[in-house]
Amino acid sequence: MQNSTALPIIRAHIFISGRVQGVGYRYSTVDTARQLGLSGWVRNLPDNRVEAVFEGTREVVDNMVRWCHSGPPAAMVKDVVVEYEEPEGLRGFEVKRIE
Numbered sequence: 001m002q003n004s005t006a007l008p009i010i011r012a013h014i015f016i017s018g019r020v021q022g023v024g025y026r027y028s029t030v031d032t033a034r035q036l037g038l039s040g041w042v043r044n045l046p047d048n049r050v051e052a053v054f055e056g057t058r059e060v061v062d063n064m065v066r067w068c069h070s071g072p073p074a075a076m077v078k079d080v081v082v083e084y085e086e087p088e089g090l091r092g093f094e095v096k097r098i099e
Contacts, residue, residue: 007058009057009089010056010061010084011053012064013052014053016049016050017049019076026044026050029042029050029052029068030094030095032067036060037056037060038054038055038064039056039093040053040054041053041094042093042096055087055089065080065082
C-alpha cells in the first residue's frame, strides 16, 4: 500500500545574477537551505552568477526560490532563472567547487 502522506520531492536548478559573489551569497544559501531541510548544492560560476540546486517538497523549494530573489543583505539580485528537473535524491547541502 502506498503512503499517501508522503509529499513528492521536486528539484529546482537555479541561476542567480547580479552582485551575488563576494557578498556571502553561497554561505547564506547553505544556512537557509539547511534550516529549511533541503538537499542540494550551491557554487559560484566564472561569469559571476551563482548556481544552485534544491531538492525537497514543492512548498519548501518554492520558499527557497523566493529567498534567492533577495539573498543575504549585501547582495543585489538582478535575475533568478529557475529550471525544474528530475530529483536525483541528493542528501545534505554543500558548497560545490567549479569543475
